[in-house]
Amino acid sequence: MKMPEYTSNLVVESNCPYCDKKLDGAYGPGEGPTEGSLSICIGCRNVSVFGEGLVLRKPTKTEMIEEIAGNPEILDIMAQFSQMDEMKSLLNKEESEDEEVCLFGGTD
Numbered sequence: 001m002k003m004p005e006y007t008s009n010l011v012v013e014s015n016c017p018y019c020d021k022k023l024d025g026a027y028g029p030g031e032g033p034t035e036g037s038l039s040i041c042i043g044c045r046n047v048s049v050f051g052e053g054l055v056l057r058k059p060t061k062t063e064m065i066e067e068i069a070g071n072p073e074i075l076d077i078m079a080q081f082s083q084m085d086e087m088k089s090l091l092n093k094e095e096s097e098d099e100e101v102c103l104f105g106g107t108d
């Protein structure tokens, strides 16, 4: 079985319906999102749906239950996000340590 290839697709600019973050890219398999495709906000990690004109909207209760809850693709992407978070927090730690090391003595 061939796994779908994940690509980054530029889409119409749309704001996250949860945190209002401007999103102009989508991450998912295939040629890009279509109406009804799911999107995970890189800011707040909430799942939204591409609605009419590829404008993001909050999913309906039915979509939440039938398409989002337990969706292995969504879970997979969520897992990748948390891995990125871990890596980022490690990097941030190193950066802040570097900053401390790089502090030169100021004026006496």
Ligand SMILES: [Zn+2]
Residues within 6 Å of the ligand: 016, 017, 018, 019, 020, 021, 041, 042, 043, 044, 045, 046
């Ligand atoms: Zn968001």
